[in-house]
Amino acid sequence: MQRQHSAPSTPLEVTDPEVSKEAQVEALVIGNRLAEMSRVETWLREITIAWALPDQVAFAVDLVINEAVTNVINHAFRDSERHEIRIAVRNRDDAVEIEVTDDGVAFDPITRLEVAPADDLEHADIGGRGIQLIRRFSTDQTYERVAGRNRLRVRIARPPVRDDLDLIGRHALFAGMESTILEPLLAGCEMRSVRAGEIILEPGQINRHLHLVLEGRLEVHLDRLGSDEGFVIEAGECTGEISVVDCRPASAFVIASMPSRLLLLPEAILWDELLRIPRIARNFMRLFADRMRARTQVMQQALEQRLRYEHLQREWEVAREIQLGMLPRRLDLGPEIEIDAGMTAAQEVGGDFYDVFPVGPDEYCIAIGDISGKGMPAALFMVRTLTMLRSELLLGQPIDESLRRINRRLCAENPTSMFATLVIALIDKRTGVLRYVNAGHDPILLGDRGIDYRALPPPRGILVGASEEATYEVACVGLRPGDVLVLYTDGVTEAMSADRRLFTLDRLLECLSEQPARSASALADRIKAAVKGFEAGARQSDDLTLVILRYRGQQPLV
DSSP states (O other): OEESSSSSSSOOOOOOTTTTHHSSSEEEEEEEGGGHHHHHHHHHHHHHHHOOHHHHHHHHHHHHHHHHHHHHHHHOOOOSSSSEEEEEEEOOSSSEEEEEEEEEOOOSSGGGTTOOOTTTTGOOOTHHHHHHHHHHTTTTEEEETTTEEEEEEEEEEOOOOOOHHHHHHHHGGTTTTTHHHHHHHHTOOOOEOTTTTOEEOOOOOOOOEEEEEEEEEEEEEEETTSOOEEEEETTOEEEEEHHHHHHOOOOOOOEESSSSEEEEHHHHHHHGGGGSSSSHHHHHHHHHHHOOOOOOOOHHHHHTTTTHHHHHHHHHHHHHHHHHTTTTTTOOOOEEEEEEEEEEOSSSSOOOOEEEEEEEEEEEEEEEEEEOOOOOHHHHHHHHHHHHHHHHHHHOOOOOHHHHHHHHHHTOTTTTTTOOEEEEEEEEEOOOOEEEEEEEEOOOOOTTTTTTEEEOOSSSSOOOOTTOOOOOOOOEEEETOOOEEEEEEHHHHHOOOTSEEEEEHHHHHHHTSSOOSSSSSHHHHHHHHHHHHHHOOOOOOOOOEEEEEEEEOOOOOO
């Protein structure tokens, strides 16, 4: 059926000529005034009741339309004249489709989806908050400019039916997860059945979904005909993960080699909901690692083929994206502690990482480390290390016991024999007390009132991932107002000059003690400039990572 809730001067066109045959359609035309939103609310309430939409779908429809129309009213028109905004909602068996059109200035929200990262909505660009919410609560979004009008189409998939949950729960990504936990998380996901020979992804296509293969089999090829060797994606595996991570178009054809069923996970749900669950994050990285091993075998069989080169390049890029994506984006420890942290990446993917997060009302964890090796194995091991670091430290156990547990877990699941150096420090911003453990990492440097720097004696401990029987000791120091801590990786001390000399710890201490720095960031800039000058044009061979803290609190209570 189709019902028009107002009397516009021209009928609202239904852009899909077949839609009325297979779906219910409702349409509304309003003016470009915020007062009109009350009509929209009433109209939506009638629709959701008449169509008996599930609560999750009804909520998403209401939110998407409100955000889209409000954005249009607030930002699309540059004059004070009355303009029409047309809204159409289509109720299909598998999804609810929304279309919003207006004759305002050309504005493509799809290209603006990155203006406000999901964890920074308050600092979004114009319309950014609404755009991010639309992206978060819908399955697909498309935009086009047609005959002088903006046309935004949004698709909200109905949640998988309960009969599908058992099938979904058997996928490797959800191993060990209860269906009662999965059901609300997958409410915004789409089940899709594909025919043999159907193209799922193709080069240049924008992909914002992780495709889980529940039944059937897919193949990946460089050309549509599948003339290259390619590789197979079986049930229980996934595809589309690289373009979801690096936000670039697909680089190959993904084709169903037999009738298959897929679950499409929107990237917003993947990043914001699923990967925040440690078990799913581990499963995802295991799938990723398995895929890397499978691809390596294919590439070894076809060294001269273009597929090997292109996918290898993409994997290195994804490894770097994973590494950078795991670093904290915001560093705010309150007025008591000034902090600056960052990594200057080498051309090759290294294994440096750091993290800063609260573990109590007045206590923060500061960690820095370096994974052995480079590339995808180092990136995957880093993700596991950081995931374990947060999960263990937030339990509130003694810091040495937390490190011991992290080490044992890394040793137990370490098929590539990776290891890492690691420093974990807990600082109480109220008292200035610093407790720390060291697993074979470079020593922490302490600057007395930011002037005389020395290396703090590292407590006993070996690399994590090397031996399950390793134990660790805790050291403690009291900070005074003005004291500075410098945590760093060997990309600083082992930076190499053109004549193959090392920068060394002594040079770092000399650089720090030249004169008091006005801020933590100024001190970091001084160190990086000194290293760059020492290299004198030589190629940077390793990541350079620094975490610098200046304590501004009260006198220590120890």
